[in-house]
Amino acid sequence: MSLLEIRNLDVRHGLLQAVRGVDLSVEKGETIALVGANGAGKTTLLRAIAGAHLPAGGNVRFGGTDITLVPSHSRVGLGIALVPEGRRLFSQMTVEENLILARSAGRKGPWTLDRVFEAFPNLVPRRKAKAGNLSGGEQQATAIGRALMTNPEILLLDEVSLGLSPLAVDRVYASLDTLIHGGTTIVLVEQDLRRAMRVADRIVCMLEGKIVLEGKRGEITREQVSEAYFGLGIAKGRLSA
């Protein structure tokens, strides 16, 4: 049984249907990268998994139970942690305080303050610094650390590299590697195809709300993903949407 199973999911923003009939399963320990152009529905799909956006149709099963209509605040307690786009920290609180706050989710597990600082060593000297005064990369690390502090079964990462310098992105990904090899289940949205293909076990490419290409790393080529990304395959009639 998969950890997360999405069946025929429809998500709407009013009249706009952002996710159309998506099926996706995530196995425990797997890292999945959602790629696709702007407006393809990646973030909406992620937010639907986190419960921030309730779907119009279809269902989401997590660990065997149907959570389609479970509100987002209860999903954190079930073990679904979303790192929202744009980091979203409590800027007046310190790094440590931001991390400690996540304990309020009330989930016991292996993640403690010390382990987070182990995974993100660049945060150690910034422990007492206000989150608002950190660099973008440090803020991203804090946001991921805060999500880990809820001891999630699955970690949802939205656009981790957005607005960061290439160097900062390298650092964030270096620490993500630790998590990926440590067996954390991750679904990440990434614009940068090269990075996505390097870290993920499986690539899921979305276009106009649908999954148009899905494959294990090494089984699909960058060219195939690029074609799906821009919908070129459809024009040539090679991909069935």
Place this chain on the structure above:
Amino acid sequence: MSQDPTVRVERWTLQSRISILAAAIILAILATGPFFFGNNAIDKLTTLFIYVILAVTWNALAGYGGLVSVGQQAFFGLGAYAAVRLADAGLNVYVSLVLAAVIIAAVSLPISSFMLRLRGGEFAIGMWVVAELCHLLVNLDSLVQGETGTSLIALNAYDADTRHALNYWVALGSMTAILVILFVLLRSRIGSAIQAIRDNEEAAASLGVRVMGTKRIIYVFAAFGAALAGALWLSTAITFQPKTYFGVQWTAYMIFMVLVGGLGTFEGAILGALIFFLIETWFGGSGVWYLIGLGATALVFSLFVPRGIWGWLERRFGLGLLPLGYRILGVPSATRMQTPDDGGIGAAPSVGTP
């Protein structure tokens, strides 16, 4: 949060115990007011209690919830209107006042479901639109006779002295109830949740805070307070003219009291109401210059003392009269969970006032 054995979390301090006791004594003394004061003094104090209700509930909404509304006069006016209607239907006049506030709180629930989808400035202006709409709708009622208005005739049942005393007691009781409810609310999980939402809605949501439900609680509470204040005001003014009750000046007063007293501090709103009351008593007769003075003072405070008089005192002297927040004691750091900062609305500290 007390998993770490080296950290001790404290809520009640000696200072806060004394403050609560002092507040209880002051309220008890005030309760005997009508036996000693003349009608004029009683009326003045009644006005002060209403101001405290207005300031404290607006502060709950804007200072703690980050929901800045310039349309609270909607509920102020509706509260008075509902009281007129209930009294006209034959209900006891003082029961009408309280019941009116309860009804308007219920009315605010469906309003909240679409208003709370708005954020920041849109919410503020949206609330003003709601207030104007309520004003127009109330004008349609033939009992109100448009802008001519009507009076709370049922108050005739009481002679003047009894009426003044009853107004005073009902206002004092209402104020005490509002203060106690808010105190309990802010000390609870909801208090921490609403401040987390104020500081960063998405971050709060990603930690498992129920965003919409929490905002709704604080919104309905603020509506209840404004409606109660409106109904109480009606009992002292007797006449109900829609224009005076649905005027934006009510919200302007609330903003003034909270900004000067201390946005996002429990004690500050009360202090602000007291200051506003004194300014009005001393300078209220000087017409336009009084209003200009109010505006200028609010401006100066928002620019230079953004956390108001209480916020400044709290920071300067480490005051904390009411035990709303948490103090973290001992290792690893002796610092408190949050540090007051001079950000404006929305940049205030999280977790609670110390």
